[in-house]
Amino acid sequence: MIHVEKIDNTIEELIITGIIVDTGFLQNIDRAIRPEYFVTDVNRILVSWIKEYFKENKVSPGEEITDIFRLNQGELDEDESKTVRIFLNKISKEYEGREFNSEYVLPKAFKYLELNAYDYKVKLLKRELRRGNLEKVKHIFNGATKDIFEQVTAWKSLSDISLLQSWWGEKQEPAMSFPGELGIYMPNIERGRLYAMLGPPKRGKSYWLMEWAYNGAWDGLNVVFFSLEMASHEVDARWKERISAKAIMPRRNREFTIPVKDCVHNQKNTCQIEQCTSPGTCVYEDKLRESYDDHPEHVACTYCEGIDDELFKPTYWMEKTTLARLSLKEASTTQEQFDDHVGKDRIRIITYPIASATVQDLENSLNELERHENFIPDLIVIDYADILKEDLKLGDKRHRVGDNWQKLSRMAKVRNAIVVTASQGNRSSAKKNRLDVDDVSEDFSKVMTIDGIFAINEVNFDQPDKWQVDKNWQIQRIETIALRYGKFTPGLQCVVMNDLARAQIHIDSYISWK
Template identity: 20%
Template sequence: MTETAQFEFDQSFQTKVAALVMRDTNFAMNTKDLIKPEYFTEDAAGALVRIVHEHVKVYRAVPDMKILPTILKDEIAAKRIRSDMVDPIKKMVRTILTTDLSNPAFVQDKVTDFAKHQAVEGAIMSILPLLEKGKDWAKIGQLMKDAVSIGSVTDGGDYDYFDEIRNRTQERHDLKSGKVIRSGITTGYAAIDAYLYHMGWGRKELSCVMGAAKAGKSMSLGDFGKNASMAGYNVFYDSLEVAKEIIAARVDAALSDTMMRDLHKDPDKVEAAIKAIAAKSGKFKMRDHASGTLKPSQLNRLLEQYRADGIIFDLVIVDYADIMAAEYRSDSLQENLRTIYVDLRAIAYEANCALLTATQTNRDGAKASTAKATDVGDDWNKARTVDLMLGINATDAEKAANEARLTWLLARNGESGFSLSLKQDRSKMQFITKVLGKV
């Protein structure tokens, strides 16, 4: 074996490997010790893989397309990218962005087999001189043991707390300087993001909006979804309560600043408003299912189908979890709900996305001016499972003034027990027109 050994895969498969490294955090984390830049026949692919691996080691996530240009500029300025490689790298990025990301497990297995073969071959070459000398059997044994143990990581990888302080410090310096941004998916409101640990909905986390019937839960989910899409993130919205056409009409009203009942009066104006926004937005895909029919496994399959088309979602919204179907239905409503919420959180982790849903308050919470976390309907396990729970509250006087409060009921990584006062325009399906302040 030589140090310049290259993949035995064809060029399209190598491009797929590079695309998965660049765009799929789980794949990049699982294979970061298996894939070397010199394995690629195209230097541009190898350079991009090196850059992503270095980023992943510090931030434990692949760089999104918003910060990749900054990273590339820094690499060029530091002369880590040759001037003659700039155009090929830009071309490779464009190719990677249109490469499908299907069957990552199959690709991972193939990459693992290649890396294991290279490791064993390298170990044999190192062992031969030792065998000729007829000694150092312990080292020979260790070389072979290390080689055959090569494999992909599937659990998020080892994390050495003390050694990783260097990477945590680098990340904090970069956050402070603005070189990178937190990995959260923005709510669309800086005043709300400021109170969220990730400066938005957390990836690999399950967030939940709680409110009484007709409190505006679906309106809030649609609002947060369209804001994330407008910020360039890919959003998937699955509704089990309201038809996708109605969700779309609500977003039309909010984006075009038109009352829901007046959307038909000037449809060209509404269309123009949406098209102007679409050009700079991420994907915003919607589906609907009958209440009680969507299982977590079906949701996961849908996300995998989109992945095969090259779409990885940053924010997944389920409207709402309480009326999903448990994977294995039991006679206990509480057990069904518990497993639904646990499974949704697992999907968020495995897909490296933020998952947002909603839940109902119980009767006591619906009567209270400010519902508490203990007022969650049907099962307290929901509150125990989610990473963040926000409550929608409004007195009759607040409703009359087109106001409401968003209350931090539970937060795994931050403070809770406070509210932000909001201005709304429900006639235009605008959940928030202004954040009035902390109350």
């Protein structure tokens, strides 16, 4: 079956696309769809074809809509055939393999069909009034409200087998995922949820939010990125570094340090495997790992990874490499390659000065994007929620901040989208090795509103030996500290290696206990 999430024309084409590609959407809306509720003759004909197919097969036509068109093409004139052909080609070529956001479109579709249903009834009334047929006028008038209610009502009965059929058998897969063991560690990321990265100032929250945007787009989602701190050119610069893995700003010696996965047995010279890359070398002094500068001879080894979990004990090491700065040509080429994979214009950005945008401003921007470009986001990234403008009428700051987070949760549910943002940790969080929910700043009600909170930890910040500090090894430890849906294990973390000089927040990762 074809799956669609983006339409470039009217609400009618959005509805028709949904009933072509999404059986669940068609099952839910079939009772409300009548060909006469659509404006154009072409749309009325398409709806009648699809309803007839659904009546016989109990599924949406999907790719078979092309065969239906060929069989019934004689009902259309030349211009109508051309219009239908262009529309169907758009679906099959541009949107194949992408999910249709039925939960968001459904209420819009019902509202549109309800208005058109009343408009149609009014036309029937006027016709019979002109004819002077009082009995038919009464019949239409008295039955109109009940008929339309039955067609468009949101009420459902648990005895209705069609409700069961509309969701049974759906694949319970995450809407997006992350690479490496981070993807294994993270819970299922689902539509209609509000997620947040938690960290003290300068911990890389904006880099993490861009990583969400990157992986969401890579998985085929429509993404919007609201920046409440950076200008559009700053967002674009960081984005180009992320997708190219090259820095825009030049370095004097062009040298970069890149953390890599290694094995503890390799570093302690306790490995007995002949394929070990650094036999005879030990990078530990007593129980402390020494600097990579002191051991240029050491070579990281992951030979046993995935072969023998008892032999492979993951840790990290550092390698040095020389990279030229990102050129304009490379930036353009990399963007084109990314677009070839995910589709052009998959990510949209908009920026606001700090504390100038309200949640309603964000909603208005999303509505404009949908109205003018029919772009419906699946992933909404906000960098970041704590600096949204607050409603001063709500009293103290805690309540104002909490109100913004509640509105973001509503945004996720109404739009059936993933909403992800960041929360600033409180003052004491900057001096902690592990963050928890008590480190969420301002209103604690945020914890009860957010569906998943992921702490960005960096341990041993206060060690006199800088080589015992995560930051100097370009290491962060992601830990789930709150999750509304699903289970998580306190203390289980994902160690993530990064190089922020090139906007690479995730180079590699492994799961570890702390």
